[in-house]
Amino acid sequence: MRLRIWLVRLAVLGLAIAGLVLLLPKLAGHWPYLGLAALIHVPAMWLGLASTLGLLARRVRRAQLSPSRFGLTGVGLVGIALILIVALQPATRVPALCPPNAPxxxxxxxxxxxxxxxxxxxxxxxxxxxxxxxxxxxxxxxxxxxxxxxxxxxxxxxxxxxxxxxxxxxxxxxxxxxxxxxxxxxxxxxxxxxxxxxxxxxxxxxxxxxxxxxxxxxxxxxxxxxxxxxxxxxxxxxxxxxxxxxxxxxxxxxxxxxxxxxxxxxxxxxxxxxxxxxxxxxxxxxxxxxxxxxxxxxxxxxxxxxxxxxxxxxxxxxxxxxxxx
Incomplete structure (x- = not known):
């Protein structure tokens, strides 16, 4: 039981770290150095997504015993997971084939x-x-x-x-x-x-x-x-x-x-x-x-x-x- 409690706390901490890293670059207009948080954007988002999925899996297991337990918390975790997936999309463009006769x-x-x-x-x-x-x-x-x-x-x-x-x-x-x-x-x-x-x-x-x-x-x-x-x-x-x-x-x-x-x-x-x-x-x-x-x-x-x-x-x-x- 104690191990589960600690795992939940770690997952919540991971989610908080991801949220902070996602938020700080958006405040760079107030202080440019906050934008440097984007250097760890990708690992932080993966940490947040893993934490969210862990909490969501726990919520799903509890909902199997009582469907009402999924509740707004479960819906919120699904929303957070979707936000993190969008945040992980690359900021760069992959090479693509050119038309045969293009200069x-x-x-x-x-x-x-x-x-x-x-x-x-x-x-x-x-x-x-x-x-x-x-x-x-x-x-x-x-x-x-x-x-x-x-x-x-x-x-x-x-x-x-x-x-x-x-x-x-x-x-x-x-x-x-x-x-x-x-x-x-x-x-x-x-x-x-x-x-x-x-x-x-x-x-x-x-x-x-x-x-x-x-x-x-x-x-x-x-x-x-x-x-x-x-x-x-x-x-x-x-x-x-x-x-x-x-x-x-x-x-x-x-x-x-x-x-x-x-x-x-x-x-x-x-x-x-x-x-x-x-x-x-x-x-x-x-x-x-x-x-x-x-x-x-x-x-x-x-x-x-x-x-x-x-x-x-x-x-x-x-x-x-x-x-x-």
Whole structure:
């Protein structure tokens, strides 16, 4: 009997924890740091659902002896279970097949973490042969990688209008416009670290654009929100926009969800978490997807494949996209 009482108490505690984690991000407008609760959204919702189902099973067993015992409590538990199931629905979109004749692009992204293993990065890019590459924390000096990029991707834009910046875009497709999105010291995270390229229309399609961004750290939601507002003001996104980046935000965090909603974008789902891959000298498999491809509605993601370890604490990714006007 005592064990049952403790199990019921634990189930109620699990349900309370889930409810708190679900509620706190919705209050982030009052204090942005409350949104960080969304980092444990999924495990907390599973805990809540398991607790709810346990309490519901107990209620059903008691109702078998006396149907009136199911009552409003049982109905409420069913409702809570449905709410938690809805809350567990992914915030990302799975890749889907593209029309056979749709124009396609291959994109690459990596936070290169000061290019610690340029040989691995170069071989990864050589195998994928992307049309556009976005890199963050990219420093010059890695001779083999620098030479490969210069030889194969002659059009480059970093986050500064003039000068150098460690967030860059590379492509072999001639752009019609280049955009440095920083206004000040991006390396010290005092402004948005982002670069943009604009490309001409082709038969049957409109002009399109792509951006690479690197936002402030996960514990800086106010700075991240400011940087995304800077993106809106300096480049903006529409149905023909692609955005690659290390957002330092999981898909469920309010800062990213608000940005995606107001620009009509979708977040592509990764096949593995992209960060962290290192803890000191220990290698990890990652916990969260914080490196993203965001797409306007005229783009579909056909495939999204994360990289192996490339010397960074982030996974990169190779994505295949198509135009679907």
């Amino acid at each position: 396609r692009l291959t994109l690459a992204w990596l936070n290169a973490l000061h290019v610690r293993r340029p040989d691995l990065i170069r071989r990864w890019l050589q195998r994928a042969r992307p049309d556009v590459i976005g890199l963050a924390e990219m420093r010059s000096g890695a001779a083999g990688l620098d030479a490969y990029l210069a030889r194969n991707y002659p059009f480059v834009q970093n986050c500064q209008r003039k000068g150098e910046c460690s967030t860059r875009l590379y492509t072999h497709i001639p752009p019609t416009g280049k955009l440095g999105l920083a206004r000040g010291d991006a390396e010290q995270r005092r402004t948005l670290s982002g670069a943009g390229l604009v490309f001409p229309a082709s038969p049957g399609t409109r002009a399109w654009s792509i951006a690479a961004v690197h936002l402030s750290r996960p514990t800086s939601p106010e700075a991240q929100a400011r940087e995304l507002r800077e993106f809106d003001a300096r480049m903006g996104a529409d149905a023909d926009t692609l955005i690659l980046g290390d957002f330092n935000l999981s898909p469920r965090l309010p800062v990213l969800r608000d940005f995606v909603a107001r620009n009509g974008l979708a977040i592509a789902r990764a096949d593995q978490p992209t960060w962290p891959l290192e803890l000191g000298k220990r290698r990890l498999e990652g916990l969260w997807q914080i490196d993203h491809l965001l797409t306007g509605r005229h783009w579909h993601v056909e495939s999204f494949k994360t990289s192996p370890w490339l010397g960074s604490d982030h996974r990169g990714f190779i994505a295949r996209v198509c135009r679907v006007n």
